[in-house]
Amino acid sequence: xxxxxxxxxxxxxxxxxxxxxxxxxxxxxxxxxxxxxxxxxxxxxxxxxxxxxxxxxxxxxxxxxxxxxxxxxx
Numbered sequence: 001x002x003x004x005x006x007x008x009x010x011x012x013x014x015x016x017x018x019x020x021x022x023x024x025x026x027x028x029x030x031x032x033x034x035x036x037x038x039x040x041x042x043x044x045x046x047x048x049x050x051x052x053x054x055x056x057x058x059x060x061x062x063x064x065x066x067x068x069x070x071x072x073x074x
Contacts, residue, residue, distance in 0.1 A: 040048065
């Protein structure tokens, strides 16, 4: 086990493929963020909080449902 082994702090050389993948992911994230920002620019604070609460309830409920199904069927 290498739990207490020191990590190398030198400069890592990234391959061209890794750089291209990283830049592609960052570009897509920025594009999605800009799109969502444009769609919600006229929402007030309470609308954003309600949307966040609905999102959390929806996906939290889905996760809870999957968890309960896994426990019950086990």
